[in-house]
Amino acid sequence: MIIHLNKDIKSAEAAKIAEQIKAFHIHSEGTEVLITSSSVKELPSEVKGKTEEHWVFANDMQLASREYRKETREVQFGNVSIGGNTKNTILISGPCSVESEEQIQQSAELLKSLNLTTLRGGCYKPRTSPYSFQGLGLEGLHLLAKMREEHGLKVITEARDATHIDEVIEHSDIIQIGAKAMYDQGILRACAKANKPVLLKRGFGSTLQEFVQAAEFLLSGGNDQVVLCERGIRTFETKTRFTLDLCGVAYLQEYTNLPVILDPSHALGYRYGIEKLTKACVAMGVDGLLVEAHPNPSVAKSDAAQQLTHEALRALKTAIEPVAKSVGYNIV
Amino acid sequence: MIIHLNKDIKSAEAAKIAEQIKAFHIHSEGTEVLITSSSVKELPSEVKGKTEEHWVFANDMQLASREYRKETREVQFGNVSIGGNTKNTILISGPCSVESEEQIQQSAELLKSLNLTTLRGGCYKPRTSPYSFQGLGLEGLHLLAKMREEHGLKVITEARDATHIDEVIEHSDIIQIGAKAMYDQGILRACAKANKPVLLKRGFGSTLQEFVQAAEFLLSGGNDQVVLCERGIRTFETKTRFTLDLCGVAYLQEYTNLPVILDPSHALGYRYGIEKLTKACVAMGVDGLLVEAHPNPSVAKSDAAQQLTHEALRALKTAIEPVAKSVGYNIV
Amino acid sequence: MIIHLNKDIKSAEAAKIAEQIKAFHIHSEGTEVLITSSSVKELPSEVKGKTEEHWVFANDMQLASREYRKETREVQFGNVSIGGNTKNTILISGPCSVESEEQIQQSAELLKSLNLTTLRGGCYKPRTSPYSFQGLGLEGLHLLAKMREEHGLKVITEARDATHIDEVIEHSDIIQIGAKAMYDQGILRACAKANKPVLLKRGFGSTLQEFVQAAEFLLSGGNDQVVLCERGIRTFETKTRFTLDLCGVAYLQEYTNLPVILDPSHALGYRYGIEKLTKACVAMGVDGLLVEAHPNPSVAKSDAAQQLTHEALRALKTAIEPVAKSVGYNIV
Amino acid sequence: MIIHLNKDIKSAEAAKIAEQIKAFHIHSEGTEVLITSSSVKELPSEVKGKTEEHWVFANDMQLASREYRKETREVQFGNVSIGGNTKNTILISGPCSVESEEQIQQSAELLKSLNLTTLRGGCYKPRTSPYSFQGLGLEGLHLLAKMREEHGLKVITEARDATHIDEVIEHSDIIQIGAKAMYDQGILRACAKANKPVLLKRGFGSTLQEFVQAAEFLLSGGNDQVVLCERGIRTFETKTRFTLDLCGVAYLQEYTNLPVILDPSHALGYRYGIEKLTKACVAMGVDGLLVEAHPNPSVAKSDAAQQLTHEALRALKTAIEPVAKSVGYNIV
Incomplete structure (x- = not known):
């Protein structure tokens, strides 16, 4: 799962959540992004109310997928x-x-x-x-x-x-x-x-x-x-x-x-x-x-x-x- | 080996030689052609003096090869x-x-x-x-x-x-x-x-x-x-x-x-x-x-x-x- | 799907049903057997009440499968x-x-x-x-x-x-x-x-x-x-x-x-x-x-x-x- | 090529020769051994008169080959x-x-x-x-x-x-x-x-x-x-x-x-x-x-x-x- 956190969430808070839910944390184009295994299909409670958008995937092709980003980087x-x-x-x-x-x-x-x-x-x-x-x-x-x-x-x-x-x-x-x-x-x-x-x-x-x-x-x-x-x-x-x-x-x-x-x-x-x-x-x-x-x-x-x-x-x-x-x- | 027989060799004679040397015999663009296994590297005695041209091959890609015909058919x-x-x-x-x-x-x-x-x-x-x-x-x-x-x-x-x-x-x-x-x-x-x-x-x-x-x-x-x-x-x-x-x-x-x-x-x-x-x-x-x-x-x-x-x-x-x-x- | 018809169904009737439902029909160890594509998951109406046993399959490995016959033939x-x-x-x-x-x-x-x-x-x-x-x-x-x-x-x-x-x-x-x-x-x-x-x-x-x-x-x-x-x-x-x-x-x-x-x-x-x-x-x-x-x-x-x-x-x-x-x- | 040097050649000398002929040098069961690419087919002049035995190979499977050692290690x-x-x-x-x-x-x-x-x-x-x-x-x-x-x-x-x-x-x-x-x-x-x-x-x-x-x-x-x-x-x-x-x-x-x-x-x-x-x-x-x-x-x-x-x-x-x-x- 890829999670775009709300814009008001700071990097430090994002990092803390990432640790809690064992996610990867990157900063991408002004957004704090968390990435978990694709086996996660439901938004973790730790990010409820803090999420701008999220994507669920069938397999671990996530950040690289067109489902996530339509345009070629x-x-x-x-x-x-x-x-x-x-x-x-x-x-x-x-x-x-x-x-x-x-x-x-x-x-x-x-x-x-x-x-x-x-x-x-x-x-x-x-x-x-x-x-x-x-x-x-x-x-x-x-x-x-x-x-x-x-x-x-x-x-x-x-x-x-x-x-x-x-x-x-x-x-x-x-x-x-x-x-x-x-x-x-x-x-x-x-x-x-x-x-x-x-x-x-x-x-x-x-x-x-x-x-x-x-x-x-x-x-x-x-x-x-x-x-x-x-x-x-x-x-x-x-x-x-x-x-x-x-x-x-x-x-x-x-x-x-x-x-x-x-x-x-x-x-x-x-x-x-x-x-x-x-x-x-x-x-x-x-x-x-x-x-x-x-x-x-x-x-x-x-x-x-x-x-x-x-x-x-x-x-x-x-x-x-x-x-x-x-x-x-x-x-x- | 591919053998082009001399132009004066008739089809019937070519067929007879083909049988003797266990070769395939085809008629192609006015020429009687014999084809043996590529394991044959020396002209058989049966075609000596009757051959216009011949090709020796490393393997059984013969009639289809560019060594035999330069142009695409x-x-x-x-x-x-x-x-x-x-x-x-x-x-x-x-x-x-x-x-x-x-x-x-x-x-x-x-x-x-x-x-x-x-x-x-x-x-x-x-x-x-x-x-x-x-x-x-x-x-x-x-x-x-x-x-x-x-x-x-x-x-x-x-x-x-x-x-x-x-x-x-x-x-x-x-x-x-x-x-x-x-x-x-x-x-x-x-x-x-x-x-x-x-x-x-x-x-x-x-x-x-x-x-x-x-x-x-x-x-x-x-x-x-x-x-x-x-x-x-x-x-x-x-x-x-x-x-x-x-x-x-x-x-x-x-x-x-x-x-x-x-x-x-x-x-x-x-x-x-x-x-x-x-x-x-x-x-x-x-x-x-x-x-x-x-x-x-x-x-x-x-x-x-x-x-x-x-x-x-x-x-x-x-x-x-x-x-x-x-x-x-x-x-x- | 494999269908074992009831014992009282004769071969001729089985053949007729097979034609209706476009199934293969074989006689095996005293049983009339019909076989359709594995895409058929529901018993066809034509065999309702005439079926002794039937098997549904995930794919077209049917008669050869151990699901159908436990023992090696x-x-x-x-x-x-x-x-x-x-x-x-x-x-x-x-x-x-x-x-x-x-x-x-x-x-x-x-x-x-x-x-x-x-x-x-x-x-x-x-x-x-x-x-x-x-x-x-x-x-x-x-x-x-x-x-x-x-x-x-x-x-x-x-x-x-x-x-x-x-x-x-x-x-x-x-x-x-x-x-x-x-x-x-x-x-x-x-x-x-x-x-x-x-x-x-x-x-x-x-x-x-x-x-x-x-x-x-x-x-x-x-x-x-x-x-x-x-x-x-x-x-x-x-x-x-x-x-x-x-x-x-x-x-x-x-x-x-x-x-x-x-x-x-x-x-x-x-x-x-x-x-x-x-x-x-x-x-x-x-x-x-x-x-x-x-x-x-x-x-x-x-x-x-x-x-x-x-x-x-x-x-x-x-x-x-x-x-x-x-x-x-x-x-x- | 694998070269077994004469028993009287010391390790230091072997190392020196190895450098000259760009060979690997190992010590194996009391023998100084040099190994070059299998493309080397003739004994280098640097080891002439200093060689006990040598092996020539068709490809770079050398020390691991049975040609070199008959017994499994x-x-x-x-x-x-x-x-x-x-x-x-x-x-x-x-x-x-x-x-x-x-x-x-x-x-x-x-x-x-x-x-x-x-x-x-x-x-x-x-x-x-x-x-x-x-x-x-x-x-x-x-x-x-x-x-x-x-x-x-x-x-x-x-x-x-x-x-x-x-x-x-x-x-x-x-x-x-x-x-x-x-x-x-x-x-x-x-x-x-x-x-x-x-x-x-x-x-x-x-x-x-x-x-x-x-x-x-x-x-x-x-x-x-x-x-x-x-x-x-x-x-x-x-x-x-x-x-x-x-x-x-x-x-x-x-x-x-x-x-x-x-x-x-x-x-x-x-x-x-x-x-x-x-x-x-x-x-x-x-x-x-x-x-x-x-x-x-x-x-x-x-x-x-x-x-x-x-x-x-x-x-x-x-x-x-x-x-x-x-x-x-x-x-x-």
Whole structure:
């Protein structure tokens, strides 16, 4: 249940009630909001007469639901907004991993030349083998920070686990929670307290219900700058790396109030169809795209098969713009 | 291995060699063609000196592969062609099941008013329960035939199993092989001998390799009017009925020479997101769409939740046309 | 709904009522039984006063359910019974495909020497590629018949599609409906009318609900000698061929009244773990096992990797007997 | 590649070489061992003449593989050993969550009365909703410690994320890495340095390759007391909570040198079939079992449907002992 308390209730009183009824307490757009489990169907006596409005839910998809908020939330990535009424589809690009200053410099310059604003690059790589390249770590974060300063770009990078989440929160403009970390409450709880936008990727073995509930950890903890990212789920099909779940995207667009970003690169796992898949995503009116590009994919230290060349990213941007226009969106 | 015999080899001689080397034998565009298992890597001695060209393959995706034919095959649905250089995306619509003359008449009129050419409607429904509506059978085929005569439409309907495949081949302009029948060799072998286009749906538990190999049954049996149809695969996600596999579509477009049609209705299973999903399909440059619509979905005898109203189909057509244009395609 | 009509109602009257209320009508153990969709929750007026007992169901798992029949049905495979109170676990073996008289003769002799009664062997192979060995067809059926005559064995073989189901029904003692044919109503309807036991395999992409509903086609059509066979489902795991669903077996044992046979060979797809997996099945108290064995697996024309040598089958039988005893069952 | 250095090479020198060739360095049974990526196929020049033995691998399943060590590793859980030549199947039980002293006391007493040695109980619950019971945290760890002191039991509990892994390592005798944390390198790296056995659960969306590679993080980091736990994977089937992957267990037993423990409770998700499934696991000769039991399952704060009553756990132990004997194992 979500409860909007009366306007005259102060934050301290709200906090006290929250404790009494074991609810989460957040402050949202001038309102003190309490959130309990969806198993609560009747207004608790503690809030009787103190409630402006309340919502009862069938399950724990509450703050993220369109039943609660009809409009998609607007989230700011630097100067660029997505969601809300913006009709913007942000194209985020960059390499899978930050590998060297020279490499990330080339990526940053590519983005600038394409009028793109947000640079991605992994520093803590959640590799499944200990014997693979694990990322540059803090050194990578510093390289990203340098790109921000030199080029005015916003940077997005992921935390692999909770041991370095503070570093990532400090150095990244948008915090990415990767697919393998979607259930990581150490990361989720830290991000809930951060005053930065969070891009939450769906675990490849996670249901939509679990995915949205992971977002509820962020929202109920006080961070409402949450963006969902579908990046492919694991199915029986092996010709492609994962299966991009656009039916799931249709569901998220219909039933949640959060912007949705798509990552076709990880889904397909191969360069050849990225442009077509990206067009498909754009045509659905999604709020953003994560497309990996590398100055020289053949020597990439991770995900070599799926990263586009810089030339291919240019072509992709040109190719998706008319599709975006055809559905009333702008690529930003 | 695919072998193109020399032009001076007559069909009878080709047939004889085929028998000797246990190969399939088809006649294609003036050439006698032999096809063996892909495990054959060296030209058999029986064809030495008689071969114009031959192709060796890593697996049994042979006649359907782009290694064999670079261009997508063109397939004729009545006056409308798809594939080849046509840049056509055919929109096929109609109800899940043919239920009555009045109903299918309304569907036919809708299609005419939208300048659409091809009417779908199930007569032999492959229901998973014996206690559900099983379709009108032959009576349904006759109703479809009536619509063809009255409205000049082409009709497409599916065979549930091999016991009535001859009826379906006789009465339908395009023969649909449903997802549950994808492995049905009784149907596949009959369709291979039919002189009509075949729309082959991917089994929801079938890999892309198996899907293309099912098409090889048709192609190696002599029918080259084959269209693939992706309609969603079964995954762990239960919020949606199936998961439309657009990564798989990217694979099929890259590696096979067959036109690809998409069925977003069965994939999602709910009306709400069909328009968006259809846009996604269109943006990939697919060759066609199967979208279910019913004059009154709430009383439909099967798949009530996913069929569009006629009004919604009109809106969908209007909505997808600019998307098609943006990628250089026409909705036909 | 299942309705048991009063004992004084004759078959002809029952048939008439069935037509009126669009119900299936079977005769079972001296009772006229009508079965309607589970959506019927109230007794139809046509049977008021004529009903001995009736059952209402949440879904279309009706005749197969334990709500309807508490005891597992007993099914006769020749002189051997399974299910009921027999505590028998039948071990069915033989090669994947019948390949030659010499081969199937060796298989038959092996079975005799192990006191086993039921020989399997595929004649119509549902291969996914047209370029693979497709089975000996009718010739294979004749070889199996010969083994029956010479060795007194019962034989089980599968129909690939409805075009040859009559042949299979004629020549086989137990009719197998393979995983790829589970939805094939041409086969299901023919088997429903056959007076022989049917072993129905679960489709590898089929839910338990669909699996049991396929059995309902057989039961509601009048054949109550139905045995379910779990043979592995398709999942994301690729180290093994399929994933044997023993959780599903637990469900079937709890909620259905049909004997359950397990096929570990197709599930794992490799020889190495078949003995261990078979022990696991036996320990669950299953009613039977299908284990493939070949006189010389390395030259087998299908499924070479998973067929046991004859020596290994002997060892397996010895190994599983104490496990069966430990749970109160006998290997027969 | 795994390299065993000559016996006369000291640890410091080994460490130096490890740095030069970017290898992991562990000390194992008197030998200095270096491990590089499996992509290294030729002995590096730095170790030429210093190598006693080395192994080349097709993929990064190296230290865990039977190619490297033929025998299953023996792991000590207090006074009880599993793996090696022990033929022990350890039965670990206890509630899903530690909920109160009274509850866990009852659980501890049950275990003592059954001569069981190892008590499970979750303190940091990785719930998918923020609005569910999240576990008692440190208070729970203290209750478990109390049970160890009072009853001489060993306790096992899981870390939800890296923020409290140190607490768990300190208070738990065996550290559990839960399914949702399988990729959590913060946890894996901390456990690799801990001198305690680690039970690593397979992620429900994780392949066997990834599962074993997660174990490689532990092994290559210096902890060789690693036990694998299969607990069900996520498939399309929804009648059961997950699908216990016994084909996968057969694979792990064949190809890895690590003990394998099975968790039928989480796999099935319902009490009814736990005993049968547990028998199946035992019959495979697995090294252990995790079976949830609660003094009063109907009021359990998590996983109420799947926890056995204490009476049912007693019955289960009695039921599985003869099965264990039949395959030469002892329940301990």
